[in-house]
Amino acid sequence: MSARLSPGRTIAAHAILIAWTLVALFPVFVIVINSFKSRKAIFADPLALPLPGNFDWVGYETVLKQGDFFLYFQNSLIVTVASLFFVLLFGAMAAFALSEYRFRGNTLMGLYLALGIMIPIRLGTVAILEMMVASGLVNTLTALILVYTAQGLPLAVFILAEFMKSVSDDLKNAGRIDGLSEYRIFFSLVLPLVRPAMATVAVFTMIPIWNDLWFPLILAPAEETKTVTLGAQVFIGQFVTNWNAVLAALSLAIVPVLVLYLIFSRQLIRGITAGAVK
Amino acid sequence: MGALELKNVTKAFGTTEVIKGVDLTVNDGEFCVFVGPSGCGKSTLLRIIAGLEDATAGDILLDGKRVNDVAPAKRELAMVFQSYALYPHLTVRDNMGLALKQAGQSRATIQAATDKAAAMLSLEPLMDRRPAELSGGQRQRVAIGRAIVRTPKLFLFDEPLSNLDAALRVATRIEIARLHRDLKATMIYVTHDQVEAMTLADRIVVLRAGRVEQVGSPMELYNNPANTFVAGFIGSPQMNFLDAAALGFAPGQVGIRPEHLEISQTAGAIPAEVSHVEKLGGETLVYARSPEHGLLTVRLFGEHHYQVAEPVWLTLQYARAFQFAPDGKRRS
Numbered sequence: 248m249s250a251r252l253s254p255g256r257t258i259a260a261h262a263i264l265i266a267w268t269l270v271a272l273f274p275v276f277v278i279v280i281n282s283f284k285s286r287k288a289i290f291a292d293p294l295a296l297p298l299p300g301n302f303d304w305v306g307y308e309t310v311l312k313q314g315d316f317f318l319y320f321q322n323s324l325i326v327t328v329a330s331l332f333f334v335l336l337f338g339a340m341a342a343f344a345l346s347e348y349r350f351r352g353n354t355l356m357g358l359y360l361a362l363g364i365m366i367p368i369r370l371g372t373v374a375i376l377e378m379m380v381a382s383g384l385v386n387t388l389t390a391l392i393l394v395y396t397a398q399g400l401p402l403a404v405f406i407l408a409e410f411m412k413s414v415s416d417d418l419k420n421a422g423r424i425d426g427l428s429e430y431r432i433f434f435s436l437v438l439p440l441v442r443p444a445m446a447t448v449a450v451f452t453m454i455p456i457w458n459d460l461w462f463p464l465i466l467a468p469a470e471e472t473k474t475v476t477l478g479a480q481v482f483i484g485q486f487v488t489n490w491n492a493v494l495a496a497l498s499l500a501i502v503p504v505l506v507l508y509l510i511f512s513r514q515l516i517r518g519i520t521a522g523a524v525k
Numbered sequence: 526m527g528a529l530e531l532k533n534v535t536k537a538f539g540t541t542e543v544i545k546g547v548d549l550t551v552n553d554g555e556f557c558v559f560v561g562p563s564g565c566g567k568s569t570l571l572r573i574i575a576g577l578e579d580a581t582a583g584d585i586l587l588d589g590k591r592v593n594d595v596a597p598a599k600r601e602l603a604m605v606f607q608s609y610a611l612y613p614h615l616t617v618r619d620n621m622g623l624a625l626k627q628a629g630q631s632r633a634t635i636q637a638a639t640d641k642a643a644a645m646l647s648l649e650p651l652m653d654r655r656p657a658e659l660s661g662g663q664r665q666r667v668a669i670g671r672a673i674v675r676t677p678k679l680f681l682f683d684e685p686l687s688n689l690d691a692a693l694r695v696a697t698r699i700e701i702a703r704l705h706r707d708l709k710a711t712m713i714y715v716t717h718d719q720v721e722a723m724t725l726a727d728r729i730v731v732l733r734a735g736r737v738e739q740v741g742s743p744m745e746l747y748n749n750p751a752n753t754f755v756a757g758f759i760g761s762p763q764m765n766f767l768d769a770a771a772l773g774f775a776p777g778q779v780g781i782r783p784e785h786l787e788i789s790q791t792a793g794a795i796p797a798e799v800s801h802v803e804k805l806g807g808e809t810l811v812y813a814r815s816p817e818h819g820l821l822t823v824r825l826f827g828e829h830h831y832q833v834a835e836p837v838w839l840t841l842q843y844a845r846a847f848q849f850a851p852d853g854k855r856r857s
Contacts, residue, residue, distance in 0.1 A: 417610035417683075420577050425671075426598030426627035439614055 275501065282306050282494035289490055306491030309482075310499065313492070318471065319478035324503060326388055326474060327456050330395035334452050335445055337396070338403025339411075343433050345404070346411040347419070357408060363401030368394065369461060379466055386469040394462050399452040406451075410444035411437060446514035453511075457504045475500045528553045528711040529574065529679060534583035536569055536735075543569050545735040546583070551713060551728075556705050559715045560722040560758070561732035567715045570732070571681055574713065575604050588678060598627070602679040603672035607687050609664040611656040611671075618643075618652045621671045642673040645704070662693045669701070673708070682714040686721065698724060719759055723747075731755050753853040756780045762810060767795075767818040769848060772841075777856065778849045783810065783824035785845035788831075793838025797821065799831050813837055 280297055281289045288301030295301065310316055345357045368375075375394060376385075384390040414437050422432040438445070463477040479496035482489040529551040536544035543566045551557045559567040572578040574585060576597035584591050592600050603624075611620050621642060622635040630638075643649050646666045656664055665685060672680055682701070686694045702725055705712055716722055722729050723743045731738040731746065731754070739751040743759075750756035756764045762783050769777045772794075787793070788811060797813035800820065811823040811831050821839060831837065848856040 415608055415610060417606035417608045418612070420572075420575070420597075421604065421606060421610035421671075422612075423577060424575060424597045424602070424604050425624035427623075435614065436612065 278494050279498050279501075282491070282498040284491075286491055289494075303491070306493075306495030307499075309489060309492040310495045313481070315470070315473075316475075316478060316496070316499070319473050319475045320499075320503065322388060322472055323457060323474040323476075323500075326391045326395065327453055327504075327507075329388075329392045330399060330456050331449055331453055333392070333396040334399035334403050335449060338400050338448065339407050339438060339441070339445065340433070341400070341404045342407035342411050343437060345408045357404075361401055361405045363397075364405060368398045372461070372465060376465055384466075386467050386472050388467065388472055390466045391462055391472075391474075394466065395456045395459075399448075399456070402451060403448045406448050407441060407444055410441045414440050442514050446511040449511045450508060453507055454504065457500075528555070528588060529713070530584075530586040530589075531570075531574070532584040532586070534570070534573060534580045534585065536566070536573060536578065537581045543735050544573070544580075547735075547737055549730060549737065549740070551711060554709050554711055556702075556712045556714065556725055556727045558722040558726035558729050559713065559732055560717065560719055560729055561738075562758070563717055564734075565732040566735040567717075567732050568683055571604075571683055571713065571715045574679075575602060575681055576600050598624075600679075601675075601677050602681055603675045603677040604681040604683065605665075605668050605672050605685045607684040609656070609661075609668045609688075611664055611667055613656055616653050616655055617648060617659070617667050617670075620656070620667060621674045624671070624675050638674045638676075639670075642670040645673065645707070646670050646700070661689055662697065665689060665697060666700075669704070673704070678711065680710055680712040682712065684716055685714075686716070686718075701725065719761060723759070729759070731758060750780075750847065751855055753778060753780065753849050756847060756849070756855075762822045762824060764847075765818075765821045766849075767821070767841075771817045774848060775850075775856070777851045778853075779841070780847040780849060781841050781845065783822040785842045786821065786823045787840040787842065788813070788823045788825065789838045789840065790835070791838065793840040795821075795839040795841075797837055797839055799833055799835045799837055801833065802831050804828065811837075813839060815839065 277293065280295075281293060283297035283303065283306075284295075284301045285303035285305060288295065288297075288303070291301075297303075341360060345353060345360075379385050379390045384393070418436055418440075419432050422436050427436070458476060459474075460476045460480075463472075463474045464480075467473070468477065475496065479493055479500070482492040482496065529549075531547050531549040534544055534547045535542065547570060559570060561567050569578060573580050576592070576595065580593060585593055587600060587602075612623065615623065618639055621639045625635045625638060639652075640649075643652055646669060648663075648666055648670055651659060651663060651667070656667070659667065665688075668685070685701070686697055689697060698721060701714075705725075714721075714725060726743055728740060729743055729746055730740050733754055739746060739755045741749070746755055746759045750759060753766065757766070757780075760782055764780045764782050765786060767779045767781065769775060769779045772779055795815050795818065797815040799811060800814045801812040803810040803812075806828070807826070809825045809827070809829040809831075811825065811829070812820055813823060814820050823839065850856055
């Protein structure tokens with residue numbers, strides 16, 4: 248991108264970006280403001296801000312009292328963080344092998360691993376459920392972690408392999424001549440250099456896992472393994488929906504994922520990578 | 526017996542052969558330069574010696590021992606890369622000491638070795654910085670320092686000066702030559718720049734398309750090239766090649782270096798027309814086009830004034846001319 252865009256184009260670009268930001272943030276905004284309002288106020292004027300006249304904590308009170316929300320949060324966090332850890336670890340290792348070593352079937356293996364990007368894992372739900380039943384993993388968090396790790400790996404391998412190809416061969420070879428093991432080369436030379444890519448993959452992987460309703464509902468619907476998105480469903484009934492509670496639960500669910508996002512986005516700054524190789 | 530011996534080394538990537546049977550002995554304490562155009566296999570050969578690539582066939586001997594299956598770190602050699610390849614997360618001191626630390630040396634030994642290398646390269650003020658805080662020339666000195674610290678049997682340089690600007694390149698070249706004198710170590714140096722090869726080498730190995738074309742001291746290659754390729758590659762500006770038949774010799778080519786071609790405005794053997802003049806102060810290069818032989822370069826010392834399109838006469842110093850057969854081989 249040239250730094251010297253004409254002012255007209257700069258303004259147009261910003262206008263488009265701001266418009267898109269507003270569109271993307273609007274539903275979140277509506278959820279958050281309505282979670283602080285009384286039931287009547289939500290229906291009377293959904294777009295009104297929570298002011299002293301219609302302000303109400305009732306949604307949050309319900310969420311914190313009814314149902315075991317701290318447990319749900321804990322479950323969601325365990326599943327997301329553990330899946331993320333495994334996706335990044337195994338994804339990076341597979342990507343390193345694919346980009347660094349020449350072996351028979353290297354390209355085919357890469358394509359096979361990337362195939363998962365195009366085929367939704369949900370098509371295999373029945374088979375997955377049968378497998379989980381057979382291995383006695385139904386209603387455990389392990390079941391979810393395994394499924395999400397599988398779901399996240401294809402994209403992780405694909406993106407990281409591309410980035411690892413760009414890491415200087417000389418640097419890895421210098422490590423080999425200095426007697427570093429392949430594991431040291433991977434963990435202390437290559438991984439720090441692909442940190443921005445790791446952060447990107449982490450963000451892409453984390454959000455679908457955190458938001459998923461499908462697999463928790465099918466594989467782990469028990470009270471003690473419920474995730475936040477599944478937990479919030481108790482307030483949605485066939486005849487009556489407790490909107491205050493649903494909106495409060497969703498608002499709360501945004502917070503942890505936002506914190507994780509902030510952590511990863513800081514990694515996107517390249518920092519110490521400059522100056523390794525010219 | 527030499528410090529390094531290559532016996533019929535070949536390397537193929539799939540079906541493409543990049544090294545086609547190289548035999549070579551590098552003597553102890555020798556500065557050996559591999560030179561050739563890009564893609565000639567010189568870097569691949571260096572990486573085979575380092576152990577970063579496996580040879581498809583043939584033996585690599587270091588100090589008389591076959592090292593084909595020895596890991597790079599165990600071959601007791603050090604390598605300096607074109608891109609410096611410093612560890613970005615370590616300070617200059619740790620970069621230089623890492624190999625010794627991996628080899629299990631004591632802290633005091635490492636400290637002494639890094640201090641000594643730093644003193645040789647005047648790196649003392651930079652020891653606690655990270656690579657990102659250094660300039661290109663400083664980084665390359667650190668990379669050389671990292672190699673010295675290991676006191677290896679063999680130094681390998683892979684185009685170490687290519688990323689430096691012209692002035693720094695000359696300074697670093699002199700520094701490498703001085704290091705070679707001080708350390709008396711065996712060094713193998715890869716470059717595509719024949720000036721680096723001529724100025725640094727005890728012995729030059731000219732490579733083309735995976736084969737050794739000629740091995741010899743810089744002056745042997747300059748005065749006694751085996752074929753048109755070596756004759757054209759060594760020496761700058763490039764040697765002129767003339768049609769031998771037109772000069773009354775057996776068919777083939779006659780090679781004459783620009784400094785051995787005489788130019789006159791009045792009389793001579795070959796009529797030509799000046800097409801370009803380069804004035805470098807200390808010397809003047811005249812490019813003259815002859816109808817029979819094409820563009821010829823004449824190198825004159827001092828300042829000379831020729832005009833473009835001026836008719837001139839060129840004369841060969843026949844004692845300094847080389848005759849080549851049509852297949853490019855030198856006629857004796």
